Amino acid sequence: MPYVLPAGSNPATTAVQLRLDTPRLFSLMTPFWYAPERPLPAGLDAGLPATAPDPPDDSARWLKVGDERRPPLTDLASVPGVLWGLIASYGRHTLAVLVHDRLSAYADEGAEGERFVRQTAADEVFFQALRDPGRPDFRAPWFRSLVLWAGVSAARYWRFNRPGFVALAGATLGLWLAGWWLAQSIAGPAQPLAAAVLLVVSLVVLGVAGQVAIRVQRSGRTADRWISQALVALTIALLAAATFSSLPWPPVFGLALPGWAGLAALALFVAGSGVLAASPVRRDALLPLVVALAGPWVGLVAGVTVVVLYLLWIPDAFSPASCGPINTVEIPTNTVDGPRG
Structure with missing residues (x-):
């Protein structure tokens, strides 16, 4: 047992x-x-x-x-x-x-x-x-x-191990980009409508990020600043995707630039996973794959939760009380042997 x-x-x-x-x-x-x-x-x-x-x-x-x-x-x-x-x-x-x-x-x-x-x-x-x-x-x-x-x-x-974290982030990003290229190749050439939708979504996300930053600052919950930072990073990624989808890319050596970018992203994923395989636990080589598969769903749940919380807390936005909709509690900084799990 x-x-x-x-x-x-x-x-x-x-x-x-x-x-x-x-x-x-x-x-x-x-x-x-x-x-x-x-x-x-x-x-x-x-x-x-x-x-x-x-x-x-x-x-x-x-x-x-x-x-x-x-x-x-x-x-x-x-x-x-x-x-x-x-x-x-x-x-x-x-x-x-x-x-x-x-x-x-x-x-x-x-x-x-x-x-x-x-x-x-x-x-x-x-x-x-x-x-x-x-x-x-x-x-x-x-x-x-x-x-x-x-x-x-x-x-x-x-x-x-910050170099290992860079390898993990690069491999995850590489797999996402390679998957996007593959999906775009199967679906055919990108349409201007897709770029317009990405642009509108990015502006909405940026607006939500601003509101989150204001409410977090008013509530004093410094531990929740990462939410607005993550939303800003998502905005930048969406804007980059809109630009990439809307511009005409001429072929280079018989392969369009998105194709070369997809192959480079796949190579980045393989290289980053290989670096992590040198860890004392070989399972670390699977980290980019797990993060890449689970990350979008985790981000979707977090995004929906933040949006729903702010919709529910709209009446309190007009209240003089200093409070916010983030359903976390600031952990005291004077505690001994803080949590690790």
């Missing part, structure tokens, strides 16, 4: 107790043990913490999650508020998230040169915990597991 839960736990529940400390932060009050189903490679296993005293047995590599004397804080799955309709902060993945929080905190305690390997080990254990066959009741669906793993892995590269 990969999980050893507190004595007297109800097998029909997650069997751990969480105490609500702030609107978004919980304390884990009942420590438990977890052992990965498959041992990690030696290089990654060294990135895990030493086994705590009194493990359940000596047959596995046991990890203790929680501390009775100083309960760790967690915000569970750290899902942004605009994505709560897609992936909940809690559910079958709750115990896996708590394991990941514990190992991520250990990664942050390491020397600068050790943090990437430690966090890689944490993400690998997290994926195993999400798909662990020993407890089907705690096993997340396979695609949701991949999306959660891709999210924490992208954050790992952003925090500890």
